[in-house]
Amino acid sequence: MKPDQSLLQQPIRVINIGLESFSEDLRKAEIPVIQMDWRPPAGGDLRLVALLDSLAEEA
Amino acid sequence: MSIDEANKTCLQRIQESTAVWSDIKTAKDVIPGMTQRTVLHAGPPVAWEHMCGPMRGSITGACIYEGWASTPEEVEQLAISGELEFDSSHHRNAIGPMSGIITPSMEVNVVTNTVHGIETYSTLYMGIGKVLRHGAFDDEVMTKLRWMNKELAPLLKSALGRAGGIDLKSIVAQALQMGDELHNRNKASNALLLTALVQHLISVGEKNEVVKAIDFIDKAGHFILNAVMAGSKGMLDAGSNIENSTIVTALARNGHETGIRVSGLGDRWFTAPAPMIEGVYFPGFGPEDANPDMGDSAITETIGLGSFAMAGAPAVVEYIGGTAKFAMETTLKMYEITVGEHETFKLPPVNFRGTPLGIDIRKVVETGITPVINTGIACKRPGVGQIGAGLTAAPMECFTAALEAFVLRNKS
Numbered sequence: 001m002k003p004d005q006s007l008l009q010q011p012i013r014v015i016n017i018g019l020e021s022f023s024e025d026l027r028k029a030e031i032p033v034i035q036m037d038w039r040p041p042a043g044g045d046l047r048l049v050a051l052l053d054s055l056a057e058e059a
Numbered sequence: 060m061s062i063d064e065a066n067k068t069c070l071q072r073i074q075e076s077t078a079v080w081s082d083i084k085t086a087k088d089v090i091p092g093m094t095q096r097t098v099l100h101a102g103p104p105v106a107w108e109h110m111c112g113p114m115r116g117s118i119t120g121a122c123i124y125e126g127w128a129s130t131p132e133e134v135e136q137l138a139i140s141g142e143l144e145f146d147s148s149h150h151r152n153a154i155g156p157m158s159g160i161i162t163p164s165m166e167v168n169v170v171t172n173t174v175h176g177i178e179t180y181s182t183l184y185m186g187i188g189k190v191l192r193h194g195a196f197d198d199e200v201m202t203k204l205r206w207m208n209k210e211l212a213p214l215l216k217s218a219l220g221r222a223g224g225i226d227l228k229s230i231v232a233q234a235l236q237m238g239d240e241l242h243n244r245n246k247a248s249n250a251l252l253l254t255a256l257v258q259h260l261i262s263v264g265e266k267n268e269v270v271k272a273i274d275f276i277d278k279a280g281h282f283i284l285n286a287v288m289a290g291s292k293g294m295l296d297a298g299s300n301i302e303n304s305t306i307v308t309a310l311a312r313n314g315h316e317t318g319i320r321v322s323g324l325g326d327r328w329f330t331a332p333a334p335m336i337e338g339v340y341f342p343g344f345g346p347e348d349a350n351p352d353m354g355d356s357a358i359t360e361t362i363g364l365g366s367f368a369m370a371g372a373p374a375v376v377e378y379i380g381g382t383a384k385f386a387m388e389t390t391l392k393m394y395e396i397t398v399g400e401h402e403t404f405k406l407p408p409v410n411f412r413g414t415p416l417g418i419d420i421r422k423v424v425e426t427g428i429t430p431v432i433n434t435g436i437a438c439k440r441p442g443v444g445q446i447g448a449g450l451t452a453a454p455m456e457c458f459t460a461a462l463e464a465f466v467l468r469n470k471s
Contacts, residue, residue: 043427048459051466052425058303058469059062 062421065303069322070399070417072175073298073362078231078290081171081224083183083216087163090151090180094163096127099148101159101355102313103328107138107145111314111350116194116441117158118143123196124204125162131441148355149309150326153180154292156285157192157354157437157445158314166212168286170227172293179296181289183207183215186279187445188341192354193437195444214272218259225255227290230283231364232403235414240372242356242365243379243433243448245281252276252283288355291362298322305465306398307418310361310430310453314353314437319457321420324464331456336436338449339380350439352451357432363401363414366431366450367393371406379433379448389431390415396422396430420465423458 014033016023023035042048060068087093098118100110110118115131118138122128128137137143148154153161160182161167167180182192189195191204219225230251237247253276260269276282292309299308304322311318318328333351340346359365369375370390373383387408393415394400400413423429429452436447 039427041425048424048462051462052421054466055062055305055421055462055469 060303062303062305065301065323066306066398066417066419069298069301069304069306069308072301073294073416074399074402075174076228076294076297077171077173078227078287078293079171079173079224080168080219080227080286080290082169082219083166083212084169084180085163086153086161086165086167086180089167089169089178090153090161092151094144096142097144097146097163098122099146099151099153099155099159099161100313101148101155101157101353102311103316103318103330104147104150105145105313105315107143109315111353112439112441113194113350113353113437113443114158114160114314116196116443117160117191119441120191120196120200120204121160121162121165123201125164147311147313149292149311149320151180152178152292152296154288154355154358155181155192156184156288156356157435158194159192159355164208166208168289170286170289170293171224172290172297175293175297177293177296179289179293181285183212184279184282184285187281187435189444193435193444194441196442210268211272211275214260214264214268215256217263218256221259221263222256225252227283227287228294228403230255231287231290232405235364235368235371235404236407238372238374240365240368240375240433241287242284242359243281243435244372244375245283248283248287249276249280252286284356287364288358291358291364292355295358295361300325303469305420307361307420307430310357310418310432311355312352312357314350317352317454317457319420319453319461321461321465324461324468327464329457329461329464331454331460334451334454336434336449336451337380338436338447339378340436340447341445344438344446348438348440348443348446350437352432352434353437354434356434357430357453360430360432361418363397363404363416366390366433367397368404368406368414369433370408375433379450381450392428393431395426396428398422420458420461423455424462427455429453429455429458
């Protein structure tokens with residue numbers, strides 16, 4: 001990669017998945033950021049995930 | 060049949076359904092299994108000892124109307140002694156907003172799903188504020204109830220007979236494009252209903268009674284709601300009992316519990332404690348006066364109306380709270396938990412997409428998003444009535460319980 005194509009030398013635009021506080025810090029630094037509304041399947045409840053997986057085979 | 064195929068069949072049966080307000084009849088003459096002491100109520104089955112204040116208030120009013128008792132104490136004695144036969148309206152092809160109380164002598168809307176030959180029933184809408192369905196039963200309420208059943212109902216019956224029925228599904232489709240969501244905003248639909256009805260009312264009635272009826276339907280604001288609820292149930296019932304379908308066919312609350320029914324799981328209820336409602340209160344009332352969520356009216360959300368159609372009805376937030384942006388976001392979220400879009404009910408603000416249709420228990424559990432419900436708020440004390448309107452969401456526990464039952468059924 002040539003130096004003038006370095007990621008850090010271009011304007012940064014961010015899509016954040018996960019903790020919204022990361023987005024807030026970037027916004028404070030005036031960096032454009034899109035916060036993705038995401039959460040783990042079934043809220044991360046592995047028992048429910050297993051139930052959903054068992055039905056996926058029948059879908 | 061795979062789950063996807065079953066859900067496709069379920070949706071197709073719902074999509075092709077109609078809802079025609081075809082008649083007014085007396086409950087005991089049309090509702091299945093209606094005995095001389097049957098009291099139907101909203102939501103999943105609930106015993107007297109668990110019934111909330113406004114539901115007990117409504118039952119008190121209904122018992123006084125029927126001539127079974129004359130005081131709340133006498134009604135309580137009737138209930139405790141087992142003389143009243145309680146059941147969920149959903150078990151009898153019927154449905155009702157808030158407490159949803161139906162007793163044998165009450166006149167009911169008859170709504171027909173002509174494609175699938177399903178008839179469903181609901182009482183006549185009474186207005187807002189101090190009304191029977193919110194638990195009020197003073198002399199003013201009883202006088203209005205008697206007028207509605209003894210004078211208004213026969214007039215409407217004659218008018219409907221002359222009209223040959225009124226197509227509610229068309230009115231709903233049109234009203235959605237005029238800013239209604241058909242649960243808590245019925246400005247357009249109520250006017251469209253009146254427009255369809257008025258020439259027949261004039262043709263069959265005396266001038267004074269017709270003027271009174273038109274004035275009542277207009278000022279009630281949501282008169283169409285009860286008929287639309289019966290129509291929504293008739294359309295969703297056409298999609299029930301489809302083997303292996305994960306689509307929700309009923310969402311109802313009795314003020315104590317919220318319950319859902321799932322097409323592939325028959326008539327079973329999956330329940331959880333009814334949540335409170337965040338909303339806008341009438342002057343003089345606040346959250347401390349509120350009853351938990353109650354009523355069968357979430358059948359509108361189940362068919363893709365109410366909160367599911369809020370993107371097309373931003374003005375509803377003036378009544379239930381929130382912002383126009385929130386209204387749009389709510390509809391967009393509901394697309395995430397549904398498997399289809401309504402082919403007749405379209406929303407202009409989302410490029411005429413159909414309203415979100417077919418709540419899938421798998422999607423609800425996977426996304427953690429539960430159906431949002433626009434609803435009225437009843438005072439928790441019997442005898443007061445409606446004290447506001449707002450928003451709530453169906454409890455996740457209903458959907459996780461249904462999912463567990465579905466997996467268990469498929470294993471066995």
